[in-house]
Amino acid sequence: MTDRQQEFEQQLAELQLGYRARLPQRVAAIAQAWSRLRESPGAGSPAVDLRRLAHNLAGSGTAFGFPAVSKAARDLETAIGLWPDAGDGPVEEALAALHGIVAELAGQDAGSAAAAAGAVKPGPALDLALMADPGSEPCRELAAQLGHYGYRVDLVQDSAALEQRLAREPPAALIVDVSHGRGRSSGIELVAHLQESGVALPPVFYLSDREDARTRLAGVRAGGAGFFIKPVEAIDLAAALERLVPHESPEPGRVLIVDDDAVLAARHALLLEQAGMRTRVVDDPLRAPGELADFHPDLVLMELYMPECDGLELAAIIRQQEAYVGTSIVFLSSDADTSLHLRALRAGGDDCLVKPLPPERLVASVAARVQRARTLSAFMARDSLTGLYNHSRIEEQFLRELARAHRLGTPFAYAFIDLDHFKQVNDVYGHAAGDRVLMSLARLLVHRLRRSDLVGRYGGEEFIVVLPDTDWEQALSIIDELRESFAGIRHQIAGSEFRVTFSAGVAGFPTFSDAVALARAADQALYTAKRTGRNRVVRAPLPRPG
Amino acid sequence: MGTPELRRILCVEDEPDIQTVARMALETLGGFEVAICGTGPEAVERAPRFGPDLILLDVMLPEMDGPQTLAALRRLPELHGVPVVFMTAKVQPGEVRRYLELGVADVIAKPFDPMVLPQRVRAIWERVHD
Numbered sequence: 109m110t111d112r113q114q115e116f117e118q119q120l121a122e123l124q125l126g127y128r129a130r131l132p133q134r135v136a137a138i139a140q141a142w143s144r145l146r147e148s149p150g151a152g153s154p155a156v157d158l159r160r161l162a163h164n165l166a167g168s169g170t171a172f173g174f175p176a177v178s179k180a181a182r183d184l185e186t187a188i189g190l191w192p193d194a195g196d197g198p199v200e201e202a203l204a205a206l207h208g209i210v211a212e213l214a215g216q217d218a219g220s221a222a223a224a225a226g227a228v229k230p231g232p233a234l235d236l237a238l239m240a241d242p243g244s245e246p247c248r249e250l251a252a253q254l255g256h257y258g259y260r261v262d263l264v265q266d267s268a269a270l271e272q273r274l275a276r277e278p279p280a281a282l283i284v285d286v287s288h289g290r291g292r293s294s295g296i297e298l299v300a301h302l303q304e305s306g307v308a309l310p311p312v313f314y315l316s317d318r319e320d321a322r323t324r325l326a327g328v329r330a331g332g333a334g335f336f337i338k339p340v341e342a343i344d345l346a347a348a349l350e351r352l353v354p355h356e357s358p359e360p361g362r363v364l365i366v367d368d369d370a371v372l373a374a375r376h377a378l379l380l381e382q383a384g385m386r387t388r389v390v391d392d393p394l395r396a397p398g399e400l401a402d403f404h405p406d407l408v409l410m411e412l413y414m415p416e417c418d419g420l421e422l423a424a425i426i427r428q429q430e431a432y433v434g435t436s437i438v439f440l441s442s443d444a445d446t447s448l449h450l451r452a453l454r455a456g457g458d459d460c461l462v463k464p465l466p467p468e469r470l471v472a473s474v475a476a477r478v479q480r481a482r483t484l485s486a487f488m489a490r491d492s493l494t495g496l497y498n499h500s501r502i503e504e505q506f507l508r509e510l511a512r513a514h515r516l517g518t519p520f521a522y523a524f525i526d527l528d529h530f531k532q533v534n535d536v537y538g539h540a541a542g543d544r545v546l547m548s549l550a551r552l553l554v555h556r557l558r559r560s561d562l563v564g565r566y567g568g569e570e571f572i573v574v575l576p577d578t579d580w581e582q583a584l585s586i587i588d589e590l591r592e593s594f595a596g597i598r599h600q601i602a603g604s605e606f607r608v609t610f611s612a613g614v615a616g617f618p619t620f621s622d623a624v625a626l627a628r629a630a631d632q633a634l635y636t637a638k639r640t641g642r643n644r645v646v647r648a649p650l651p652r653p654g
Numbered sequence: 655m656g657t658p659e660l661r662r663i664l665c666v667e668d669e670p671d672i673q674t675v676a677r678m679a680l681e682t683l684g685g686f687e688v689a690i691c692g693t694g695p696e697a698v699e700r701a702p703r704f705g706p707d708l709i710l711l712d713v714m715l716p717e718m719d720g721p722q723t724l725a726a727l728r729r730l731p732e733l734h735g736v737p738v739v740f741m742t743a744k745v746q747p748g749e750v751r752r753y754l755e756l757g758v759a760d761v762i763a764k765p766f767d768p769m770v771l772p773q774r775v776r777a778i779w780e781r782v783h784d
Contacts, residue, residue: 112682112683112685113683113769115682116678116679116682116683116768116769119678119682120678120679120768120769123671123674123675123678160716163743164668164671164672166743166764166765167669167672167743167764167765168669168672168675168765170765170766170767171671171672171764171765171766171767171768172671172675175765182743382769382770382773383767383769383770384769467767467770467774468763468765468767469763471767471769471770472765472767
């Protein structure tokens with residue numbers, strides 16, 4: 109990649125973050141224009157305003173790496189064009205869909221969205237500003253509890269203090285108590301006011317006493333990214349906040365291009381490479397299955413008509429193999445015949461693009477599908493409750509890390525964590541409470557550890573943490589800090605409140621050099637921790653010589 | 655005789671986000687000198703002084719739309735022979751054909767991919783001078 113490209117990618121990544129942060133405001137402006145139009149129906153200037161807002165959003169979304177926004181805004185633009193003849197329904201539906209996508213984006217990690225366009229930027233600090241009455245005990249407690257999950261919370265009392273805080277160092281998110289100040293929803297009014305005066309706001313989360321639609325709507329209009337009903341539990345807020353934090357830059361998307369037209373294939377490969385993806389080209393469809401196993405693409409882009417083995421047959425071959433269930437298949441065809449396209453989709457294709465197609469269209473379609481394939485395979489690797497790596501994936505990651513450590517001669521630490529008396533939590537407070545405890549530990553681990561650390565749920569209430577490039581003395585104190593924080597979390601369920609602790613055993617490479625010995629050593633240390641009173645972290649005894 | 659060098663691009667676009675991303679892509683990635691105008695009248699006023707080699711013109715502009723701006727630009731003797739490229743979200747074949755009949759060099763579909771925009775523009779430039 110040239111210096112210019114690199115420089116531009118950095119600029120673009122910054123633009124994307126800014127654009128994404130402003131999306132909720134833009135949708136709020138569209139919603140406002142729509143209510144103005146409904147108050148004074150007519151095809152005059154309010155209709156033109158609304159249409160222009162939707163049109164501009166449609167025209168910019170994809171350029172900033174958000175094709176779904178473009179599509180939803182385009183649908184809205186179409187619906188507005190049919191209004192009032194087609195009634196309010198289509199506009200309302202399209203507006204709701206757009207709002208849904210933007211809300212999801214506010215949650216989704218910025219890193220992967222930017223990666224779809226080939227650019228990634230390091231994430232913001234985990235600084236939060238909480239605007240609430242500093243005398244309010246629940247709010248102070250919420251701030252303290254969020255601290256356990258690794259967030260630094262700044263309490264600000266009024267809008268002047270907030271503006272100062274925003275100007276000094278913008279926080280990753282703003283949490284606003286709706287009932288703070290005078291009036292029943294003055295928190296929302298205050299944010300709306302800031303927005304109108306052009307202050308750039310981070311994503312805003314509202315805490316409210318009331319759940320009525322009017323308050324929620326006011327929150328949405330003022331660009332709210334989330335709305336929580338009091339009493340708010342730190343873990344729920346942490347879950348929403350977590351999605352704001354960009355994750356480690358993922359590898360570029362991989363696309364296998366199968367096309368007997370070598371010139372066209374090379375051109376598509378070039379376009380996709382320029383958009384930050386990695387490609388491999390096969391001009392003989394019979395070689396595709398082999399390449400598939402070797403290259404592990406996120407997406408297969410293939411011509412529908414090919415001699416020897418056409419795209420439909422190849423799709424069937426791919427779909428018959430479980431290993432490729434998450435791989436996306438996109439067909440290219442120069443035939444606009446819809447019945448053929450339907451057959452292609454039935455054969456397991458995800459999309460069918462008609463050639464010739466504009467480069468932007470190709471890149472946008474492929475990038476969006478690659479992103480989806482990535483999300484899907486991430487889901488398959490994750491434990492459904494906690495979102496951590498599942499049993500088989502964390503084992504796989506552990507073995508990979510061990511191999512890497514052997515190769516490079518770097519140390520790494522391995523911790524086996526088990527919740528104390530977890531069965532009692534389930535028995536006394538119910539399984540739902542138990543699940544929340546598991547989730548809260550998962551969130552704490554993910555937040556407090558480095559991005560490069562690997563965290564998995566091994567089973568039940570057991571977790572595994574792998575800390576690359578860390579010697580186990582360091583690891584011991586890291587895990588112990590986590591233990592203390594976790595013990596400080598108050599879990600609330602149906603009016604009662606309790607705390608849970610964990611025990612951990614820590615071992616490491618190169619003291620233990622093979623997988624079985626290492627895992628066994630950590631397991632034995634955990635056993636010692638349990639036997640000697642729980643709520644502690646124990647280091648594995650050194651292996652006996654010989 | 656080779657293709658003359660493409661150096662200055664005038665971009666007429668009312669949407670601030672697109673203005674920024676187009677400017678960055680064309681300047682940083684393409685190495686062009688770029689001027690941005692938010693409206694048709696502004697473009698008509700600034701174009702003769704800026705002296706662009708090529709003009710990128712959004713079709714859906716407030717007040718004076720793309721085709722109207724194109725007509726006004728065409729009346730300026732200083733811009734004789736300067737290729738104009740439309741940028742539009744509407745890419746139905748009929749629509750594109752109508753635009754081409756108005757005498758634009760090409761039509762770039764919006765939303766465009768900023769990573770390939772400079773190449774796209776350069777390719778159009780080369781084709782015009784082929």
